[in-house]
Amino acid sequence: MKKLYASLFIAALASTAVNAQTNLVPNGDFEAWTDGAPEGFTVTPATNGGTVTQSTTELHGGASAALFTAPAGTGNVKAAIADIPVTAGHTYVFSYWFKDESDNARGRHWASWRVDTATQLTDNADVLQPGYYENTSGWQQVTYTLTAPATATLFRLDFRVYQQADGANSGLIYYDDVMFYDQATAGVNQNDIAGLKVFPNPLSGNVLNVTSNTNGVKEVAIYDIIGKQVFAGKTVNNTVNVNNLTAGVYIVNITEEGKTATRKLVVK
Numbered sequence: 031m032k033k034l035y036a037s038l039f040i041a042a043l044a045s046t047a048v049n050a051q052t053n054l055v056p057n058g059d060f061e062a063w064t065d066g067a068p069e070g071f072t073v074t075p076a077t078n079g080g081t082v083t084q085s086t087t088e089l090h091g092g093a094s095a096a097l098f099t100a101p102a103g104t105g106n107v108k109a110a111i112a113d114i115p116v117t118a119g120h121t122y123v124f125s126y127w128f129k130d131e132s133d134n135a136r137g138r139h140w141a142s143w144r145v146d147t148a149t150q151l152t153d154n155a156d157v158l159q160p161g162y163y164e165n166t167s168g169w170q171q172v173t174y175t176l177t178a179p180a181t182a183t184l185f186r187l188d189f190r191v192y193q194q195a196d197g198a199n200s201g202l203i204y205y206d207d208v209m210f211y212d213q214a215t216a217g218v219n220q221n222d223i224a225g226l227k228v229f230p231n232p233l234s235g236n237v238l239n240v241t242s243n244t245n246g247v248k249e250v251a252i253y254d255i256i257g258k259q260v261f262a263g264k265t266v267n268n269t270v271n272v273n274n275l276t277a278g279v280y281i282v283n284i285t286e287e288g289k290t291a292t293r294k295l296v297v298k
């Protein structure tokens with residue numbers, strides 16, 4: 031028993047160290063607040079107001095999340111992080127969770143690769159500067175895997191909440207667990223699951239086969255093209271049932287025994 035506890039403790043330490051090193055968003059889990067403001071974020075209200083406050087009752091992980099209250103009119107309340115230094119050609123994972131069950135608020139992230147603080151690049155603008163998210167059911171994860179363009183040295187990111195069109199005042203959106211990390215430092219080996227096969231592809235039925243040389247239980251997460259998670263589950267007899275997917279293109283993330291791989295999936 032003693033040996034087991036020691037192993038678990040070391041595993042927990044290693045896991046903490048990896049997370050601390052790899053997440054380049056300070057206080058991305060919204061656990062640290064000073065004088066009512068989230069540490070590491072600069073909050074800018076609209077001329078019509080809007081606030082970002084600590085939520086300890088509604089949250090995705092840890093003990094708190096950020097609660098955005100929409101302005102009473104046009105404009106947005108914004109929470110921005112300091113620009114993150116990036117290395118051109120490295121692959122980064124950008125991910126966060128949000129919950130918008132309010133008819134009176136809509137939100138989005140707003141991000142860019144930059145040559146410097148003054149010069150913005152247009153690479154990945156389709157996903158880094160998206161339209162508004164309106165009304166999710168529960169917490170939703172947004173995830174992108176992106177490669178820093180050749181001239182990029184910085185990544186800029188903020189979250190913006192607006193009053194929903196035709197909405198009343200005081201709409202609410204929650205954000206939590208913001209991550210931005212260099213995949214090379216994540217301790218995750220991409221495409222390293224020996225013999226991985228995902229089929230049929232295109233998929234027309236409900237049963238997706240996910241097989242590998244070891245055929246261990248795999249965690250499967252599926253994202254739509256705007257990065258919203260639409261499925262999460264584990265394989266049973268090397269299959270997952272994905273009957274809730276509508277026709278379209280998806281990204282499938284598969285994890286088996288600490289190794290992760292990504293595949294594109296077309297659903298007919």
Ligand SMILES: [Ca+2]
Nearest residue numbers: 059091092094
């Ligand atoms: Ca949190």
